[in-house]
Amino acid sequence: MTTRRKFLTTGALGGAAALAAPSVARAQAPIKWRMQTYAGAALGEHVVKPAVDAFNEIAQGQMEIELYYSDQLVPTAELFQAMQSGTIDCVQSDDDSMASPTEVTVFGGYFPLALRYSLDVPALFNKYGLKQIWDEEYAAVGVKHISAGSWDPCNFSTKKPINSLEDLKGLRIFTFPTAGRFLAQFGVVPVTLPWEDVEVALQTGELDGLAWSGITEVYTVGWANVTDYFLTNNISGAWIGHFFANMDRWNAVPPHLQKLLETCFEQSHYYRQHWYWAGEADLRINGGKLKLTTIPDAEWQTVQDAAVKFWDEIAAESETKAKVVEIIKKYNETMVQAGPPYRY
Template identity: 90%
Template sequence: MTTRRKFLTTGALAGAASLATPAVVRAQAPIKWRMQTYAGAALGEHVVKPAVDAFNAIANGQMEIELFFADQIVPTGELFQAMQSGTIDCVQSDDDSMASPTEVTVFGGYFPLGLRYSLDVPALFTKYGLKAIWEEEYAKVGVKHISAGSWDPCHFSTKDPINSLKDLEGKRIFTFPTAGRFLTQFGVVPVTLPWEDIEVAMQTGELDGIAWSGITEVYTVGWSNVTNYFLTNNISGAWIGHFFANMDRWNEVPPHLQKLLETCFEQSHYYRQHWYWAGEADLRINGGKLQLTTIPDAEWATVEAAAQTFWDEIAAESEVKAKVVEIIKKYNDVQVKAGRPYRYT
């Protein structure tokens, strides 16, 4: 016969087992992702590590991202292929550097003279429709486009002073593929090297300069130790960078963790907005190592005019590229007509 004592004992054990079930779920192995960034370790401390650390902490053991810096798993130029195949789960890069096969690749990194300020990037993606275009193009190749954000402007940091366009002729410059393609008309010789080799290449004379960043990165990563001059003219006011993921791996992640990834990456974009903005001005004045040079506005107008021609050449390559160029033109037209502080004419 079932006694009251036996009933209570059996019920208590059953209750304890049912209460313990969530603990068993929490104890399951977390989702593991490997993520590689375009940035070396010194730069990665600012542009990506805080976001990864925040995500890992808030995910509370449900998911963990292991972060790798530039070229640690694969060379930067192979990042897309590695992500598409699943060798890497997540990537932080621009489209151009990782050799993306999409129609929008040419706009990644520094699209010549397309942007004036860092806020232009989120404005174009969220208000002018670029986000939808990027998502569609990457979905076609099995990659999730998570978000886009802005980095620093693109200036020249060189051994010798640049005071005119003529001074650029014959200079071997480490830069992005599309920027290099544009700059060849001014005599620049684009050079592609692993990110971690740039400082040594400057010391050995393999490079004459760098057109890969603003002054904040030049100081942060140590390039200010191997260059002497910083050109205040830039070929783009902001770098367009992104977070991507292998689509299958993304779809395996529960919705609440997908949202957490998006939120942490958006916070990363915000951090860079103020980190770069403050550094670009402060280090020009207080950096102490680099001497500033400037190409006069009247002469630099030649570069700006050449950029407009370059845009049209890109637009002629495909319907998607034409659509993006049209959006960039429309956006810049609005900014110019709005005047200060949006555009200084």
């Protein structure tokens, strides 16, 4: 039987032990992460904030993510370096924009004409082996690749109408590095600016337009107020973006919170699937600010043919790039053979 003396002794010792061990209290303090997204605040409300808010709520004080928007802590082009060094714990971006020093960087963002629909991205990563390649590439440079997902397609939104490839010549266009490299052959002049400066640059005439997003984003962030035309042809059916973390920071997180991070980020990928899919169709019809233009299919085929040549150029640069291009080709061949609704 437990006597009163033993109970009091045990209680006293327990209390003394607790007072003598402040490290226990420190261990229970919430894990704090700083995360920066490529997106500005208006866009971030949709593409990342819901996932961060959900994680912080479900984590119940065990861990908290502080969210920062485009360029708030570091310029977007320096995101990878900041995450690798531990200045930032977690990043949402494509590989291309954050200047990732990996063999797969060129495929992030918009890899020309490789994707037709948003579902192509999770299919390629989860069923065709791209996730394993990305995981290995980033682990080699001290970064955890958490997951990949799709965003919107890449269309032109411009101040002048585009009805033919000839109309592209000389246009100063804000776009992604790889997309700009591809589009230069059609006379486009790629321009790099901080994301937050784009609207003013369109107003002052420094930019003629952008090939950065679909129509949902053009309206959401205000670019529909400073452009006049939207080209329905796209150079990619979906943007490939990711969630990344500093590897040491990731490994320090308990397994159950790692799983919660993965789950919330997957939910974010799903949210964007339907948000963009619905928005792309609705705003073409009901947006009211941009006039739609289209380059005829026969002429646009020139761009599609050039994209396949571009893939081969990229594949020749390294074994890893060749492996990714081979997967993309195999996937697209399968979709074409399957026919509608996969490819028309």
